[in-house]
Amino acid sequence: MTLMPQLTHWWPRPHFSLFLLVLWLLLVNSISPGQVLIGAVLGWLIPFSTQQFWPERPHLHNPGRLLLYMLRLLVDILRSNLSVARLILRDPDTLTPAFVRYPLSLTNEFAITMLASSISLTPGTVSAGLSPDRAYLLVHVLHLDDEDELIEQIRERYETPLREILE
Amino acid sequence: MNHLPVLPILLPLITGALLVTLPRLGLNAQRFISLGATVAGLGLVLWLGSMVLEHGRLVYALGGWAPPFGIVLVPDRLSVLMLVLTATLAVPALIYACRGDDDAGAHFHALFQFQLMGLNGAFLTGDIFNLFVFFEVLLIASYALLLHGGGTARSRAGLHYVIINLIGSALFLLALGMLYGLTGTLNMADLATRISNAPQADQPLLQAASLVLLVVFGVKAALLPLLFWLPRAYTAAAAPVAALFAVMTKVGLYAMIRVFPLVFALDQPLAALTAWQWLWPLALATLALGGIGVLGATSLRNMTAYMVIVSTGTLMAIIALGSTEALAAALFYLVHTTLLTGGFFLFADLIARQRGAAGDYMVVTAAMKDRRTLGILFCFGAVALAGLPPFSGFVSKAWMLQASLAEGAAGIFWPLLLGAGFLMLVALSRAGSKFFWRQSPERDHDMRADRVRLACVIVLVGAGLVLSLAAAPLMDYTRSVAAQLMAPGDYVRAVHEAGLRLTGGH
Amino acid sequence: MTATVLPIALALFSLSLLLNLYRLLRGPDIVDRILGLDTLNVNAIAVIVLGGIYMDSSLIFEAALLIALMGFVSTVAMTKYLVRGDVIE
Amino acid sequence: MMLLSIVALPLLGALITPLVSRRSTAILPALIAGAIGITVVSVLLSQAPDVLGGAILIGHYPWLPGIGLSPAFRLDALGLFFALIIAGMGLLITLYAHFYFAGKHGAVRFHSLMLAFMGAMLGIVTSENLLFMLVFWEMTSLVSFVLIGFHQDERPARRGARMTLVITGGGGLALMAGVLLIGNSVGSFQLSDILAPETALTSDPLYPWMLGLVLIGAMTKSAQFPFHLWLPNAMTAPTPVSAYLHSATMVKAGIFLLARLHPALGDTDAWLYSISTAGMATLLTGAFIAMFKHDTKELLAYSTVSHLGLITLLVGLSTRMAMVAALFHLLNHALFKAPLFMMAGAVQKATGTRDMRRINGLWRTLPALTVISAVAAASMAGLPLLGGYLSKKMFFIESMNASVMPPLQWLTPALAAIAGLFSAAYSFRIFHNVFFNGKPQDLPVWPPKNPGVGIQVPAAVLALAVVLVSWHAESVVHGLIGPVASAAAGSALPDYDMHQLHHIGTAFFMSLAAMLGGLLVYMAREPLFRLYDQLPPADAREIFEWLMTRAGGTAERLVHALENGSVQRYIALIILSAIVLAGPVLLSGIQWHGGETMTPVDPLTGLGLVLLMASAVGVVLGHHQRLFALLLLGSAGLFVTLTFARFSAPDLALTQLSVEVMAVIIMMLALSFLPQTTPLESSRLRKGRDLGVATLGGLGVGLVSFAIMTRPHSTIADFFLSQSKPGGGGSNVVNVILVDFRGFDTLGEITVLGIAAVAVFALTRNLQLKDRIPQERDQYWASNPHPLILRTMARPILPIALMVSAYIFLRGHNMPGGGFIAGLITAVALSLQYMAGSLAWAHERMLTPFRPLIGLGLLLACGTGLGSLVFGEAFLSSWFGHYKLPLLGHLELATALLFDLGVFTTVVGATLLILANLGKLMTVHGPGKEIG
Amino acid sequence: MEALYAIAVGVLTACGIYLVLRGRTFPVIMGLTLLSHGVNLFLFASGRLALAAPAVIGESADPTDPLPQALVLTAIVISFAMTAFVVVLALRAAVELRNDHVDGVDPEEDWRP
Amino acid sequence: MMGESMALPFWLDALIALLLLSGALVALLGSIGLARMPDVYMRLHGPTKASTLGVGATLLGSMIWFGVGHEGLSAQEILITVFLFATAPVSAHMMARAALHRRVACREGTHGEPWDEMDRLPGYAESSPSSDNQR
Numbered sequence A: 001m002t003l004m005p006q007l008t009h010w011w012p013r014p015h016f017s018l019f020l021l022v023l024w025l026l027l028v029n030s031i032s033p034g035q036v037l038i039g040a041v042l043g044w045l046i047p048f049s050t051q052q053f054w055p056e057r058p059h060l061h062n063p064g065r066l067l068l069y070m071l072r073l074l075v076d077i078l079r080s081n082l083s084v085a086r087l088i089l090r091d092p093d094t095l096t097p098a099f100v101r102y103p104l105s106l107t108n109e110f111a112i113t114m115l116a117s118s119i120s121l122t123p124g125t126v127s128a129g130l131s132p133d134r135a136y137l138l139v140h141v142l143h144l145d146d147e148d149e150l151i152e153q154i155r156e157r158y159e160t161p162l163r164e165i166l167e
Numbered sequence B: 001m002n003h004l005p006v007l008p009i010l011l012p013l014i015t016g017a018l019l020v021t022l023p024r025l026g027l028n029a030q031r032f033i034s035l036g037a038t039v040a041g042l043g044l045v046l047w048l049g050s051m052v053l054e055h056g057r058l059v060y061a062l063g064g065w066a067p068p069f070g071i072v073l074v075p076d077r078l079s080v081l082m083l084v085l086t087a088t089l090a091v092p093a094l095i096y097a098c099r100g101d102d103d104a105g106a107h108f109h110a111l112f113q114f115q116l117m118g119l120n121g122a123f124l125t126g127d128i129f130n131l132f133v134f135f136e137v138l139l140i141a142s143y144a145l146l147l148h149g150g151g152t153a154r155s156r157a158g159l160h161y162v163i164i165n166l167i168g169s170a171l172f173l174l175a176l177g178m179l180y181g182l183t184g185t186l187n188m189a190d191l192a193t194r195i196s197n198a199p200q201a202d203q204p205l206l207q208a209a210s211l212v213l214l215v216v217f218g219v220k221a222a223l224l225p226l227l228f229w230l231p232r233a234y235t236a237a238a239a240p241v242a243a244l245f246a247v248m249t250k251v252g253l254y255a256m257i258r259v260f261p262l263v264f265a266l267d268q269p270l271a272a273l274t275a276w277q278w279l280w281p282l283a284l285a286t287l288a289l290g291g292i293g294v295l296g297a298t299s300l301r302n303m304t305a306y307m308v309i310v311s312t313g314t315l316m317a318i319i320a321l322g323s324t325e326a327l328a329a330a331l332f333y334l335v336h337t338t339l340l341t342g343g344f345f346l347f348a349d350l351i352a353r354q355r356g357a358a359g360d361y362m363v364v365t366a367a368m369k370d371r372r373t374l375g376i377l378f379c380f381g382a383v384a385l386a387g388l389p390p391f392s393g394f395v396s397k398a399w400m401l402q403a404s405l406a407e408g409a410a411g412i413f414w415p416l417l418l419g420a421g422f423l424m425l426v427a428l429s430r431a432g433s434k435f436f437w438r439q440s441p442e443r444d445h446d447m448r449a450d451r452v453r454l455a456c457v458i459v460l461v462g463a464g465l466v467l468s469l470a471a472a473p474l475m476d477y478t479r480s481v482a483a484q485l486m487a488p489g490d491y492v493r494a495v496h497e498a499g500l501r502l503t504g505g506h
Numbered sequence C: 001m002t003a004t005v006l007p008i009a010l011a012l013f014s015l016s017l018l019l020n021l022y023r024l025l026r027g028p029d030i031v032d033r034i035l036g037l038d039t040l041n042v043n044a045i046a047v048i049v050l051g052g053i054y055m056d057s058s059l060i061f062e063a064a065l066l067i068a069l070m071g072f073v074s075t076v077a078m079t080k081y082l083v084r085g086d087v088i089e
Numbered sequence D: 001m002m003l004l005s006i007v008a009l010p011l012l013g014a015l016i017t018p019l020v021s022r023r024s025t026a027i028l029p030a031l032i033a034g035a036i037g038i039t040v041v042s043v044l045l046s047q048a049p050d051v052l053g054g055a056i057l058i059g060h061y062p063w064l065p066g067i068g069l070s071p072a073f074r075l076d077a078l079g080l081f082f083a084l085i086i087a088g089m090g091l092l093i094t095l096y097a098h099f100y101f102a103g104k105h106g107a108v109r110f111h112s113l114m115l116a117f118m119g120a121m122l123g124i125v126t127s128e129n130l131l132f133m134l135v136f137w138e139m140t141s142l143v144s145f146v147l148i149g150f151h152q153d154e155r156p157a158r159r160g161a162r163m164t165l166v167i168t169g170g171g172g173l174a175l176m177a178g179v180l181l182i183g184n185s186v187g188s189f190q191l192s193d194i195l196a197p198e199t200a201l202t203s204d205p206l207y208p209w210m211l212g213l214v215l216i217g218a219m220t221k222s223a224q225f226p227f228h229l230w231l232p233n234a235m236t237a238p239t240p241v242s243a244y245l246h247s248a249t250m251v252k253a254g255i256f257l258l259a260r261l262h263p264a265l266g267d268t269d270a271w272l273y274s275i276s277t278a279g280m281a282t283l284l285t286g287a288f289i290a291m292f293k294h295d296t297k298e299l300l301a302y303s304t305v306s307h308l309g310l311i312t313l314l315v316g317l318s319t320r321m322a323m324v325a326a327l328f329h330l331l332n333h334a335l336f337k338a339p340l341f342m343m344a345g346a347v348q349k350a351t352g353t354r355d356m357r358r359i360n361g362l363w364r365t366l367p368a369l370t371v372i373s374a375v376a377a378a379s380m381a382g383l384p385l386l387g388g389y390l391s392k393k394m395f396f397i398e399s400m401n402a403s404v405m406p407p408l409q410w411l412t413p414a415l416a417a418i419a420g421l422f423s424a425a426y427s428f429r430i431f432h433n434v435f436f437n438g439k440p441q442d443l444p445v446w447p448p449k450n451p452g453v454g455i456q457v458p459a460a461v462l463a464l465a466v467v468l469v470s471w472h473a474e475s476v477v478h479g480l481i482g483p484v485a486s487a488a489a490g491s492a493l494p495d496y497d498m499h500q501l502h503h504i505g506t507a508f509f510m511s512l513a514a515m516l517g518g519l520l521v522y523m524a525r526e527p528l529f530r531l532y533d534q535l536p537p538a539d540a541r542e543i544f545e546w547l548m549t550r551a552g553g554t555a556e557r558l559v560h561a562l563e564n565g566s567v568q569r570y571i572a573l574i575i576l577s578a579i580v581l582a583g584p585v586l587l588s589g590i591q592w593h594g595g596e597t598m599t600p601v602d603p604l605t606g607l608g609l610v611l612l613m614a615s616a617v618g619v620v621l622g623h624h625q626r627l628f629a630l631l632l633l634g635s636a637g638l639f640v641t642l643t644f645a646r647f648s649a650p651d652l653a654l655t656q657l658s659v660e661v662m663a664v665i666i667m668m669l670a671l672s673f674l675p676q677t678t679p680l681e682s683s684r685l686r687k688g689r690d691l692g693v694a695t696l697g698g699l700g701v702g703l704v705s706f707a708i709m710t711r712p713h714s715t716i717a718d719f720f721l722s723q724s725k726p727g728g729g730g731s732n733v734v735n736v737i738l739v740d741f742r743g744f745d746t747l748g749e750i751t752v753l754g755i756a757a758v759a760v761f762a763l764t765r766n767l768q769l770k771d772r773i774p775q776e777r778d779q780y781w782a783s784n785p786h787p788l789i790l791r792t793m794a795r796p797i798l799p800i801a802l803m804v805s806a807y808i809f810l811r812g813h814n815m816p817g818g819g820f821i822a823g824l825i826t827a828v829a830l831s832l833q834y835m836a837g838s839l840a841w842a843h844e845r846m847l848t849p850f851r852p853l854i855g856l857g858l859l860l861a862c863g864t865g866l867g868s869l870v871f872g873e874a875f876l877s878s879w880f881g882h883y884k885l886p887l888l889g890h891l892e893l894a895t896a897l898l899f900d901l902g903v904f905t906t907v908v909g910a911t912l913l914i915l916a917n918l919g920k921l922m923t924v925h926g927p928g929k930e931i932g
Numbered sequence E: 001m002e003a004l005y006a007i008a009v010g011v012l013t014a015c016g017i018y019l020v021l022r023g024r025t026f027p028v029i030m031g032l033t034l035l036s037h038g039v040n041l042f043l044f045a046s047g048r049l050a051l052a053a054p055a056v057i058g059e060s061a062d063p064t065d066p067l068p069q070a071l072v073l074t075a076i077v078i079s080f081a082m083t084a085f086v087v088v089l090a091l092r093a094a095v096e097l098r099n100d101h102v103d104g105v106d107p108e109e110d111w112r113p
Numbered sequence F: 001m002m003g004e005s006m007a008l009p010f011w012l013d014a015l016i017a018l019l020l021l022s023g024a025l026v027a028l029l030g031s032i033g034l035a036r037m038p039d040v041y042m043r044l045h046g047p048t049k050a051s052t053l054g055v056g057a058t059l060l061g062s063m064i065w066f067g068v069g070h071e072g073l074s075a076q077e078i079l080i081t082v083f084l085f086a087t088a089p090v091s092a093h094m095m096a097r098a099a100l101h102r103r104v105a106c107r108e109g110t111h112g113e114p115w116d117e118m119d120r121l122p123g124y125a126e127s128s129p130s131s132d133n134q135r
């Protein structure tokens, strides 16, 4: 059913196949040869048969840095939650919410997505929209102190690393 | 191991699945496959019938799991009667459909096969939850078939039909929950045993379950306050579908006479059941309403739909008497009325096709090209349906009247039955004279009736005569069916023994 | 210690569920309600997992997994419906 | 065989006639009919000596002995007498009809029907089995219906036919009831048993019913007041039909029946009063009205009504010779009325009309017919020495002898005399008005032409018979009527003193008075006509039609008041039925708490259930805002899932969850095209009613659920738990039940899903929507349907979800999961691609043969089941095995997995087929493009 | 617990019945869904309520009755199929009849999709 | 009910307890935000971050609890966590987009105007009220 009309690559996504194999082994909670075989077969078969659904192949320049980026993001998430907690428990009237347009310099779709997600997961910001020409992200800020600082922070912490990793 | 009992379910299932698998198959190929399977199905059930005649009753344990744990099919005389009746109706209905009705929408043949599968399954199963499942199979197929061809009337009637049956299904599940919660089993024979041994404290709940089941089956069988979905649905359906639907109301009836005598009346007379005591007045009211409806109908299809109600009212009233003889008479009448009303649905369509925009409405139009043939056919059919001699309607009516007299129920039943017959006579004579005698002065319709369609109608209407001529063996058979039904202990024993055989072999 | 904390955690999540349902019922906008339902789904995952620890069984963790998947898909479907008036086009 | 042939020959003839002669003007049908008539008459005559001597010939042909329905024939004097009239008349009518129809269409049809009728009529009079007699009885009604409607394009013909059928058919049903009562009481439907002296029906408690029902049958057939209305309206039939059916034969069937059953049912006061009253009323009504009819056939029809009344009255009188008089008059009536009808037919042919005000002085044109008619009319008028006079005089004598209501002893003879007077008057009229009475006036056929000799021959034969019977009255009465009457009375009658008839006594003067009175009335006809015209017009046909229309209309209204097309009412009725039926049973002394100890409520579960209820109530309260209600429905689904999870049903939780999401998406897809809000249109009353029904229903279900849960439980579950592993090869018992123990249910279940998907495909196939309603005022749609962020994130989700799906599928047999859930996960993952991309985008990327997928899934599941047949096992028998493979280690193979794969495939195919076809509705895919 | 559960079943059923009696297709369909929830929970309870006793061999000492679970599973699937169908049918009826009243006749006005 | 016989090292037990408790607290915080905040855009913040994190912490706790001696390491929790973190922003984005599309008002005093340049706004470029039904 998901076998597409045009199969272009016999092994479209080696990394992803590996990820699926690990996922499988974790799911079945076993590393018996049989399960490895099944996991490997599925890990190849599923990306193979659905490759047309995921046509873009983002070339990771530096997988290690991506991992690092994730880690930093995680820390940011934790931090952001503490700050958001304070905000939430404050009297909402004292908050100064804002919509901020963040000018994008990224062009890669995956990178934009990653950026938008990072923004949403981190302190007091939610990416609320993307302009059709992908010129800027509309960001809703729960409590805005300084718009420029916020934009600069995002650019420095997320956009720049992402451009380096993904573009 | 003899697998015959399961084949009447599998054959249409596989045929239907095959037709769905090959959606680009040409119409003629579909017809060929569908018709072949239906005819083969007729052969199959006849063969099964001969085996049942030989053994009385077969018990087929699916998956080899002993009852009451696994699902069993228990083809007995009643099953065979219903199976053969369905197949007999299905063949001409399908042939009729193959003349063009099947092309009015998608997947007619697959749906038709699934419908047969559901019907056959319902007639064969010995497990009450499995009965529910087959009810759903036949219902979903019937929803689709009812809507086959499209149009506003169908959408409207279909919506009602579907919603009401969904509520019926919910009630069915409710009753099943009650039964399982109190007995812990689903096999009908086992249920019977457990219910007859149930503690006194559970009796009100079990009775309530039986009454909910009465409502469920009553919706399908068209019992009075539950039947109002029927006239429009049957009037709106495509002719071959309506013809097949003639057997659909009988499924509800089948379920009644399958479940109640066996499951709830193992150790008490049927007539003592609360459900049965309700059935009597409600059925009589149904009969009365059907008669009035026949008189008030404005189209032949609508009239036939009300004749279906008359017939179900009659049937339920007579089975409500609870005697073997009454049951036998009812079963004979069931065969007669199913084939005849089925044939009449086709006939109404045949006429409608000849009369242009007037359709089967009872208005005056130009003369039909084939009005001689059609008129004679109408005459025969009307006579048979109204219960006049020499056709099977008369035979069955005479029998039912006698059986009800023996039960001391003549005082109410006779006037109603005879009165309904009278109203049918009035209505049919009016319809006939409008269709065939009265013509507006415009130019005659010059289209001839399709010969194959005509033949299908002749076959079904002719059943009235055939059933009358072959009444003696059929009556013997329905007597034996009734006798078997009224001895539920044998059923229970047979299933129990089959269970023992299987567990012994395990 | 886990045993002590578990009921407290469950109680806190129950409170969360209540607050989510409040938002779902209260609105005012349909987006608020969707948000309420989405959060309800997320918290239900935690409740299931805590229930699993409580019953010492990970048997129902697939249910949590499915809630994550299904909750996401239904949120997407609903927001898409709001924006496009259609879900699949 | 001989008995059978009497009935069978004409019936066979009826079938053969249309087959052998295709031209409807051919002579062949008449020849066949004639030959059959002659044969039957000969057969009857050959038996006459024996039968009249008292022999009773009986032949049995067992058919349905179980319900007493077997053809059995009987020829006794009574039957022979009637059979001879039927066959003999039939012969003459055949001859007459041949000339009547000469050159006209319809002869074949007519002869065929006539033969059918003759056979049926012979069947009635020769039936030994009373139940089987009904077959013939109804057949005569039906044939008569068709014959009356012979001229289909004439409105009166159609109406007359219908009226006849309704009245006689209805009477037949009453008769059926009566016959069944008799048969039940006697224990047999054979006349030999019923008429046996030891049978005591008259003391049966149901006797009044038997008599009443039989009487209704007889009265409708024999056109007795008030059922007589059909007969005049039946005159629209061709004249041979009127002459045969409606004067000579069919209308006598009722009288035959009374005569036949007289031994069993007669000799009671009930018999006497009911029958003689009916007869007298008919006699008077018919005679009176006949006088005022200007149409020859109508006059004759009312005259027939009157004479039938007379005969009925005689049958009802309990005097010793009444039966003789009745039968003798019956013979005379047949002989004189038939030629008069034939005359009417011939005159119509000659003049083109039947209106006596226009037909005059035909004696010049039709001299022979004038003579014939003179004889017949004289006999009808009761002119001395003719048969009619004799039988009528017998009637007068019997009316005086009768011991009806002693205080009113004079009444019967007085009424009889009045009837005789009118009878004489109309007899004069029909003769005088037609053949004399000046010149014809503007006839349609001018000059009147002689229709030929042939058509007059049968009438002449009958006129001759009138003379002969009159001449030899004594021997006819002694030799024929006597034995017949004995047979009818059930015992031998004393010799009838024929000299009494020639005696000049009271009866003679009554006859004379009637004659003269009749003459006077006839002379004074013009003022009488004017007087009659001033009576309020009471056209039976109009009344009948009005009644029928009214009945139809009332029925229609009544039915539509009940079946009013409101499904809300139907649903309420269904639910109320369940409540009303089950409610009282539950309330009568049930112990709600079954005795088992209850599980204590833990707060979390309690909260979950409360939230579930809150969601449900929220759906109700918020249902006017549809999307909102849908969200709450989703929430309710979530809490149902949690409930299942809490109460140890992980499989259910998984299934409920996946199904819920799918269902909500499907509902949302549909909601795109539906109004977003539900109007506030229920009245307060309606809401109250619904709330009441809902409360009762919910209360009932809740209480029953409680009652069940608190009762002890013993189930077959132990078997499943113990056999799941060793027998089914899986440790997830629910899954083993689904794919093995009760795999057949699952097969049915996926079939339902597959059918539903195919049905959705069929429903949406020609439904193309390019347009939809705005959700709210000034609503417009975003132009970008596929936001980038969603699109990007959806891509990796698909393979991961498929992996999860594979995992859920493979572990299903041992752990919660299985083909169904895996299928839904796959479907949901793909539907996310529909949402993030588009239908077209997704479909470019996959083969989309969803229907084949459904079919293949079903075939796979079914094929797995069939596989076991090869090994001699029952359908769906499972097989599993454990293998130890080198390198790979432990491996378990089970057919159940294959079955589950079928389930998986069907579910994926069905779900996607539904989604895709709903999704395509607003998408321009090109007209009629099929998806799936 | 049984009592509360029974109340929940009753409330679901009552809500379902009330909605099923509405005049527009969409609430009716939602009512049918609620009704089937109620009925499924009812059927489920026919095997009695058991905590932490899934019918998976080896998972618990005294597993609950698995049969009602299998029945409810079948019922869920069937009612899903039926819901899908009736939704589409309601849609089709609304398009063809130009209103979404269950009887196909809008008491107020015609609505055009 | 829970396997209390299982002896966990104290620090692990404490870690699990901490994770569960803090997770529940954080999640509750998110829900409080959902309930308390004055407009839909502000309400989005709580669930998107706090609930996701809270549930994530709970899942981590569960993973450790089951991983250490109960049933072995199970992937479901990892998968769920990853999945939640991946999808929460998307959901939030979609919801915000929907709210914007529906022109749900933001609280008084919100800085910035999301709708000021209608044609420049996400998803609005090619759409106008007059052409709403033509696609």
Ligand code: NA
Pocket (backbone or CB within 6 Å): D355, D356, D357, D358, D359, D360, D432, D433, D434, D437
């Ligand atoms: Na005249």
Ligand code: NA
Pocket (backbone or CB within 6 Å): C086, C087, C088, C089, D918, D919, D920, D921, D922, D923
């Ligand atoms: Na769409």
